[in-house]
Amino acid sequence: MAGPFLFIFTGTGGSGRKTIGNRIGEELGLCPVPSYTTRPPRASDASGRPDRDYHFLTREAFEELERNGEFVETVTINHERYGVRRADVENALYHAKRNAYVIVNPEGAEALKKRYGSAVIRLFLYTDKATVKARLEAKGVSFEIADRYLNVYSDEVIYRKQCEHVIENLELLPTLARIREAIQAHL
Numbered sequence: 317m318a319g320p321f322l323f324i325f326t327g328t329g330g331s332g333r334k335t336i337g338n339r340i341g342e343e344l345g346l347c348p349v350p351s352y353t354t355r356p357p358r359a360s361d362a363s364g365r366p367d368r369d370y371h372f373l374t375r376e377a378f379e380e381l382e383r384n385g386e387f388v389e390t391v392t393i394n395h396e397r398y399g400v401r402r403a404d405v406e407n408a409l410y411h412a413k414r415n416a417y418v419i420v421n422p423e424g425a426e427a428l429k430k431r432y433g434s435a436v437i438r439l440f441l442y443t444d445k446a447t448v449k450a451r452l453e454a455k456g457v458s459f460e461i462a463d464r465y466l467n468v469y470s471d472e473v474i475y476r477k478q479c480e481h482v483i484e485n486l487e488l489l490p491t492l493a494r495i496r497e498a499i500q501a502h503l
């Protein structure tokens with residue numbers, strides 16, 4: 317056994333990364349690394365726990381962290397900032413010596429892979445566009461946001477070729493089983 321590892325749930329928008337990442341993370345006792353964002357919380361964020369996936373910050377607070385070099389990677393999506401804090405990753409991996417997980421887009425996954433090398437294991441989730449659209453509608457995501465996800469689908473789906481594991485998220489239970497098996501193979 318090597319490690320600790322940073323398991324990255326990445327993939328196309330709306331592919332089920334949060335649903336699967338949080339379930340498997342909890343089940344396997346991985347340390348969650350929520351990212352930071354300036355975007356406002358949405359009704360469709362984790363119900364009753366909008367801060368489970370994100371730390372919501374003002375733009376000023378985000379920019380101050382950025383100026384202080386606190387982020388290991390950042391992206392701008394639709395004029396909003398997102399970032400993963402270096403201390404959150406490194407406290408888990410190097411100080412607590414725990415396996416951790418984070419949920420980011422392919423650009424973030426690539427930056428984290430470059431930074432942490434073999435400690436990073438990328439799990440790429442995807443489904444076809446029609447399924448993404450139907451699931452986002454059912455989740456109550458606005459048409460505008462769903463449309464944004466679908467517009468970048470072709471760019472994002474290509475990144476699966478770089479990832480250590482690629483899983484099509486059709487039925488939830490078989491997907492969970494495949495992800496569990498993929499992660500356990502590293503532990």
Ligand SMILES: Nc1ncnc2c1ncn2[C@@H]1O[C@H](COP(=O)(O)OP(=O)(O)OP(=O)(O)O)[C@@H](O)[C@H]1O
Nearest residue numbers: 329330331332333334335336451455485486487488
């Ligand atoms: N296998 C599945 N079968 C049916 N519905 C699913 C499945 N996996 C996820 N979903 C549903 O699809 C929706 C999108 O999933 P989720 O929010 O986890 O995706 P995401 O990739 O984290 O999205 P985002 O791009 O917003 O970060 C949710 O409503 C979730 O319950």
Ligand SMILES: Nc1nc2c(ncn2[C@@H]2O[C@H](COP(=O)(O)O)[C@@H](O)[C@H]2O)c(=O)[nH]1
Nearest residue numbers: 329351352391398399400419420421423424
């Ligand atoms: N590179 C990063 N991507 C991130 C981070 N936090 C979230 N994300 C990804 O952004 C989009 C948009 O998310 P939404 O919740 O506003 O719809 C999605 O693909 C997320 O996975 C991050 O810190 N870095």
